[in-house]
Amino acid sequence: MSLKNKLNRLKPHLSISTHSEKEPKLLPEVTAIEIPFLDKWEQEKVTPYFLDGNYCFIREVRYPLAYQHGLYRFDELRTAVNSWNESEIIHPLSSKGHSVEELFFFDTETTGLGGGVGNTIFILGYASVLGDELILRQHILPNPGAEVPLYQSFLEKVNYRTLITYNGKSFDWPQVKTRHTLVREHVPKLPAFGHFDLFHAARRLWKHKLDRMKLSIVEKEVLGVERLDDIPGYLAPIIYFDFIESKQPDGMIGILKHNEIDILSLVTLYTHLTFQITRTDRNQxxxxxxxxxxxxxxxxxxxxxxxxxxxxxxxxxxxxxxxxxxxxxxxxxxxxxxxxxxxxxxxVESEDLQIRAEACVELAKIFEHRHKDLSKAIRYCQEAINSVSVDPINMSKPMFDQLQTRLNRLEQKYLKYHG
CATH class of the missing domain: 1.25.40 (Serine Threonine Protein Phosphatase 5, Tetratricopeptide repeat)
Structure with a gap:
């Protein structure tokens, strides 16, 4: 069969239009997505974001910088950033070289506390300063199949240099990266950034007074934040799974407000930590x-x-x-x-036996090696042994054995030179 005949036989199957180019093309009819309880969502400043036949939700709340959350107004964050820029202090939490608008306070809500692809993020929340407002946005996953619009809507609005989280280095951001790998062919890349994890800072400054370092405890005991009618974070996964089945938004709205307070508290916590480190907090x-x-x-x-x-x-x-x-x-x-x-x-005059023992050991070293005074070295080593001996609760056998070994060596050395 000739090539011409073959082409003629295939013509009915070709998708090439024989209509004139001047004729209008009929586009496929777009079917509207019906969103359950949309009126309830809109009452809470939540709007849908549509993409490729699917959608997620975005909630946006704006706070004037004069608004006070706990100990500080949000405009004091600008004071904190300015203090770093005017200071010569070198510190991991320093935002020197940054403007306040470049800080990005970030928190998530997930279906579990473990890592891996089995754990889904269903709220991506963040706040940043723009002009004379603090703008808080939350991107919400309405069902497990909507991660492409979720991450697309999140990443197209991201504009920051420094991420500020609470335990985000260990949990939130690694989880974002894990979930992003599943949709990375369809959404923008994750940007590079600096990262301030306030969990480690809070633990350094307040572990002497707090038994646990949950953000809600730091809020109450340090930042002066009182949560009213708050839904505990551990209930968030249960409420989310119930929402997937029922589509009823009431429980999810409660989780959004819980997440909102978490994010606002990050702003207050960074401000407070800055004033602590730069020693501008008069109540320190x-x-x-x-x-x-x-x-x-x-x-x-x-x-x-x-x-x-x-x-x-x-x-x-x-x-x-x-x-x-x-x-x-x-x-x-x-x-x-x-x-x-x-x-x-x-x-060495301290009443704290552990501290006293530690100082005695250091004095024994100084008198042995710097002053060559073995009698004083022996004396302080013996005092260290006495200190740990009368403190059986805190005494460790390895420490006691090390001190006894040191004393034996010093006594043998003394006998060698003073027979």
Whole structure:
């Protein structure tokens, strides 16, 4: 069969139109998506976002910067960011080089606490400053098959340089990345950014006073935030699964408001942490000041640590003693042996047996290696043993054995030179 005949036989099956190009083309009829209880959603400032025959929800709430959440108004966040930009303090939470508009306060709600693809994010919530408002948005997954519009709507609005979360490095953002991989062919890429995780900061500053570090506890005990008629976070997955079946939005609206408070509290918490670290909080307690100084010391910011901790050394309390101990170690590291010895000698008078034992060990080292005074080295080693011996609750056998080994070595060394 000739090529011409073959083409003629195929003509009825070809999708090439024989109509004139000037004739209008008939587009397929678009079927509207019916959204259950849309009027209830709209009453809560929730609107649908449509994409490729599917949809998600977006809720937007705007707060004036004069609005106060807990200890601070939102405009004090701008003061906090400005204080970092005007300061020479080097710190992991510093937003130096950023404007307040570049901070992105982020939190999620998920169907479980575990990781992996079996855990679904059903609310992506965030807030950022724009002009004279704090704008809070929440992107809501109406059913498990709507992740493409969920992430498309979220990523097309993202405009930030620094993410601020509460345990987000370990949970929220890894979970976002996991879910994003499932739809990445259909939505924009995840942007690169800096990340401030306030969970670790809160634990550093307030573990001395809080047994648990849940955000709701930090809110109440530190930030002055009181939740009224709040739905506990652990009920969120159950409420979401019920919503998928019933489509009734009442429970989900409660979860949205729970998530909203979480996000607003991140703004207050970052502001408060900034004022703590930069020491502009006039109500900062001595233990909080100590934790700030200890944090600087752990970062190797010795001058800042010294500046903060020295303010605590005039009193006769445990906070003063702990501050002196850190300062003594800094002096030792800098090989300022005289200053280190003086501080350890002050610390050794502490009523805290563990601290006293620690200072005695350091003095034993100084007298053995710097002054070659074995009798004093033996004396302080023996005092360290006595301190741990009378504190059986906190005494560890390895520590006791190490001290006993040190004492035996010092005594043998003394006998060798003084027969």
């Amino acid at each position: 307690s001595r233990p909080e000041t100590y934790e700030v100084g200890r944090w600087f010391a752990s970062l190797g910011e010795t001058e800042q640590a010294k500046k903060v901790l020295t303010t605590l050394t005039k009193e006769q309390d445990i906070t003063s003693t702990k501050a002196k101990l850190i300062l003594a170690y800094q002096q030792k590291k800098e090989r300022n042996w005289t200053s280190a010895q003086e501080l350890f000698l002050e610390v």
